Amino acid sequence: MKLSKLSYLKLILFSLIGALTVTLSILGYIHYQTINDLKRITGNHAELSDEKLSLDEKLASISAELTRLQNVDQKLRNDELEEEITSIQKTYSSAVNSYESLLKLREKTTKTQSFDELLTDALVYLSKRNYASASATLADLDKQIKAEEDKLAATAATAIPANVPVNNAPPGSGYSRQQVATEIGNYMVSLVAADLSSTRVIVDTASEGTCGNDCPVLSLGDYVSRNGAFAGINGSYFCPAEYPSCAGKTNSFDTLLMNKNKVYFNGDNNVYSTVPVVIFGNGWIRF
Structure with missing residues (x-):
């Protein structure tokens, strides 16, 4: 079948329009994808920039800490640590001795509340690594315990019954309760001779x-x-x-x-x- 010249031109025109439409659609899709890719790349770039900034800040902090450590006098630091360890050992030993002295005092009297409080204060100072205050408190505690021991000893010496005789010689045999005279006072003793x-x-x-x-x-x-x-x-x-x-x-x-x-x-x-x-x-x- 033969087409007229006009029909042939129309066919060519429709073909060109169809091809142009397909081309425009492809170009539109490519443009859309390109825009999305650019947005994604831009977003990734922003994230990478933030990460780089964070890493730079961390590196700067680490570098500053390294510089500080390099500037520390290691000998001075070791001396300070050794001094602290010595303080811990010395104060702990003093605390143990004071506590044991307090236990001995409790065997003679129940009135030890003030001494107990001083010991507690010393232990609190120790827990806070305040060794100077702990040592001073323990020294005060030891002094007060000694004074109380002397007071109790003096009281015991004056509490000897009047009917207990003074005799510095042991009995010939058997049991005897007597006073023994010394330069610092009389003491009551119980003796068994055999x-x-x-x-x-x-x-x-x-x-x-x-x-x-x-x-x-x-x-x-x-x-x-x-x-x-x-x-x-x-x-x-x-x-x-x-x-x-x-x-x-x-x-x-x-x-x-x-x-x-x-x-x-x-x-x-x-x-x-x-x-x-x-x-x-x-x-x-x-x-």
Whole structure:
């Protein structure tokens, strides 16, 4: 079929319009995508700029800290640390000694509230690392405890009943309560005298051998009764559980001793001992 010239021109025109429409659509899509890509790139650039700024600030802070550390006198710093450690050790040791002195005072009186408060103040200072104030408070506490001990001793000396005789010689035998006169005053004592030719003196222990911690203990009355004795006296002082310095060696004692079963105690830690010794034999005693 033959097309007229006019129809042919119309066909060409429609084809061009269609092609132009497709081209414009493609260009529009490309423009849209380009705009979106530009927005995304711009956003990423802003984020990267913020991150760079944050990193720059961190690097500047680290650099400043490094410079500060480089400028610190390490010897001075070590000396300060050593001084602080020494202060801690010294003040802690003083606190332990003061506390143990306070425990001994409580055995003689219940009026220790003011001393307890001073100890509490010292511990608070220690917790705040105020070692100077802690040391001063502990020194004051020790001074007051000593004054109270002296006061109690003086009171005890003046409280001796009037009917207790003054006698600096022991009784010939048996039990006696008497005053012993000294340069600093009279003291009341209780004495038991016995003839060694007819009296056996034994050394008894709660443990069967040397004990370093959590050692068994007995009262003086228990020792007397289990041996059928008529009198007894405490021997070595042991480390009470209440004392902080006794941690790890509760109820132990360090002095040399041989008990009635001929068991030798504390030989390892008394190789070069200079502690005085009392030896009981058959009818004799030696110091």
